[in-house]
Amino acid sequence: MVVAKLKSIYPKDEDAPAGGVDDMTKLSYLHEPGVLQNLATRYQLNEIYTYTGGILIAINPFQRLPHLYDTHMMEQYKGAPFGELSPHVFAIADMAYSGESGAGKTETTKMLMRYLAYLGGRKGTEGRTVEQQVLESNPVLEAFGNAKTVRNNNSSRFGKFVEIQFDKQGRISGAAIRTSSS
Structure with a gap:
């Protein structure tokens, strides 16, 4: 038998896909164990970027992932609406440097x-x-x-x-x- 204090038990997100969610605001339960589980699941799949709304979380893969930063990837993210593609530093850069002529880019x-x-x-x-x-x-x-x-x-x-x-x-x-x- 396992005994635990009720306040130390957190509900599990049964609806989350096996590979985790790309934006943590999609989690049913936004608590520390759920966030850490989601990040760990994505990290195991070499998905090093995850959004929390408009914030990008990046986890160091401790290896080179050149396919994430090649010209093909740049072209995919260039001008793409935020959130349409997987989380990526290029999406944040694209969002940061878009605007009308004269906006100061x-x-x-x-x-x-x-x-x-x-x-x-x-x-x-x-x-x-x-x-x-x-x-x-x-x-x-x-x-x-x-x-x-x-x-x-x-x-x-x-x-x-x-x-x-x-x-x-x-x-x-x-x-x-x-x-x-x-």
């Missing part, structure tokens, strides 16, 4: 890049930091790819993918910039 991206570069700061060539080199490329790209519109004097008319590369110590080791037009 480009300027916000510049500030985010500066912050990431600051966190992993490292000297580049000729005494300039990689951060400086990436940020100094912006006016050149904007000269060829931006235009004045009714709502914005410097409207981006192209897509820009900036990859900031970090080494194992968390320092910037390089950067790559790719552009595209619709």
Whole structure:
């Protein structure tokens, strides 16, 4: 016979699928054991991302999962409505950087890049930091790819993918910039 205090027993979510739920707000019982069970179940299936509403929970898989971050995956998430696809960091990024012309997406991206570069700061060539080199490329790209519109004097008319590369110590080791037009 097992004896337990009633207040330490939590109900089990009988309706949850065997592979867990991709958004914890779908759990019938949102208590610590239920949340942990759901995350553990998804982790065992290499589903390292789980939503809690608009919040993304990421669990370190302690292995490389390159298929999660390739160009094909980027294309799937580009412009997809939030929640339509499985939880992913790209969905959060897409949601964070969507908006009307003139909303501040480009300027916000510049500030985010500066912050990431600051966190992993490292000297580049000729005494300039990689951060400086990436940020100094912006006016050149904007000269060829931006235009004045009714709502914005410097409207981006192209897509820009900036990859900031970090080494194992968390320092910037390089950067790559790719552009595209619709």
